[in-house]
Amino acid sequence: MATVRIAVPTERGGLDDFVYSRLGRTPTFTIVEVDVDTGEIKKVEVVRNPGAEAGSGAGVKAAQTIADAGASIYIGPSPGPNAYAALQYLGVKVFTLVGARVKDAIGKILEELKSS
Amino acid sequence: MKDMPFILGVSGGKGGTGKSFVATNLAALLSERFKVVLADIDVEAPNDFLLLGLQDLGDSEDIRTFFPIIDYKKCTACGACAKVCDTGAIVMAKGRPPMVMPRLCSGCKACIYACPYDAIYEGKRVVGKLFIRNVPTGFGSFKLVTGVLKEGEEHTPPAVVYTKRRAVEESKDSDILIVDTGAGSGNAIAAALQGSGVLIAVTEPTPLGVHDLKAILEIAKGIGTKTWIVINRSGIGPKDELLAVAKRYDVERVFEIPYSKEVVLSYAKGKLVVLESPNSRPARVLKEIADEISLLIVEGTTEVRR
Structure with a gap:
């Protein structure tokens, strides 16, 4: 297993930004491409979340954005029932974690992935 | 009998102003002379039946709305x-x-039109229930149509539109259809009020009443409906602002139902004030409104004699 793309909801985006407290209405997603074995961060992108301004179905739109960005792992607040169903269908693994910087959250989940 | 009944919309923007109170009392009064259908389109919390002292809503049918069915043989996953x-x-x-x-x-069916491969069919999904029953009153009897949205549903307008359409069908041989809407001034309310000959906006002399009255009058302007105002609980606050708003929006008539003990007593009993206390001031104002509406039904026009 080489690299994975991880999506984290953020306000401005970037490795030093904090994990945003909501999934559906988060302004951006920080997409981090990382080598699972070495923990090396290869690429960082920031994408806008159309769910932020959606009338309804924000969580599902956010889930679609994550999948469209090629991410297969999501780290952030617990998704709502609709968003959760969508993430499952889209094959995105969900890790619930808030209150940390993006880089620390990713480090923590990578540890968890390795030990499992 | 006419092809289409006169449609009277009862709304108000703010919740708890007495929309259902006015609608149910008018339905009873008008049923003495006319064939009346009362449609409770407040699908999220319909309770006209409670104000009428009824235990059950009558015969039921499913409220079905469009839901896409995808033909996986034709679908190319184009998105x-x-x-x-x-x-x-x-x-x-x-x-x-x-x-x-x-x-x-x-x-909304947008997906059907967007699909370049004709891979989407019209399916149906049950989003609520619709009830129809006859309601006997001391004046006459009328038909009550009630729409009830299923708990947890996210979209109100489809159920509102369905209930309204069925109510119109059910009133084909009636003189008047009274449409009682829920609170608010969104899409669901606008859809419920479309086609009304007159919209009665029930409000109250409070800052909230004034604020939400403007919203509902704005809707009326948008759909091109004439408006009357009922200031309910008149006397609990100053009414100058309500009257100023009424003037600004060219409201045709303003009625005032005073805050009174009779209304509270009849309400608590689940009885209509026009039957319980027919000589009370509120009952007399309601009678006056019913008489004005009678003129409109008889004349088949929305011109009001002053």
């Missing part, structure tokens, strides 16, 4: 449907056919 879906109800995984989230679907 056109997901792109046009305004409510985010269609999810696309790479190279796989779309998945539809039932509760997010508002039934």
Whole structure:
């Protein structure tokens, strides 16, 4: 297993930004491409979340954005029932974690992935 | 008998102003002379039947709205449907056919039109129940149509539109259809009020009443409906602002129902004030409104004699 793309909801985006407290209405997603074995961060992108301004179905739109960005792992607040169903269908693994910087959250989940 | 009944909309913007109170009392009064249908289109919390002292809502049928069914043989997973879906109800995984989230679907059908491969069919989904029954009163009897949205549904307008359409069908041989809407001034309310000959906006002399009255009068302006105002609980606050708003929006008539013990007593009993205390001031004002509406029904016009 080489690299994975991880999506984290953020306000401005970037490795030093904090994990945003909501999934559906988060302004951006920080997409981090990382080598699972070495923990090396290869690429960082920031994408806008159309769910932020959606009338309804924000969580599902956010889930679609994550999948469209090629991410297969999501780290952030617990998704709502609709968003959760969508993430499952889209094959995105969900890790619930808030209150940390993006880089620390990713480090923590990578540890968890390795030990499992 | 006419092809179409006169449609009277009862709304108000703010909740708890007495929309259902006015609608139920008018339905009873008008049923003495006319064939009346009362439609309770407040599908999220319909309770006209409670104000009428009824235990059950009558015969029921399903409220069905559009839901896309995808033909996986024709679908190429192009994503056109997901792109046009305004409510985010269609999810696309790479190279796989779309998945539809039932509760997010508002039934707009945009996906059908967007699909270049004719791979989407019209399916139906049950979003609520519709009830129809006859209601006997001391004056006459009328038909009550009630729409009830299923708990947990995200979209109100489809159920409102369905209930309204059925109510219109049910009043084909009636003289008047009274449409009692829920609170608010969104799409669901506008859809419920469309086609009304007159809209009665029930309000109250409070800052909230004034604020929400403006919203509902704005809706009336948008759909081109004449408006009357009922200031309910008149006397609990100054009415100058309400009257100023009424003037600004060219409201045709302003009625005032005073805050009174008789209304509270009849309300607590689940009885109509026009039957319980017919000589009370509130009952007399309601009678006056019913008489004005009678003129409109008889004349088949919305011109009001002053």
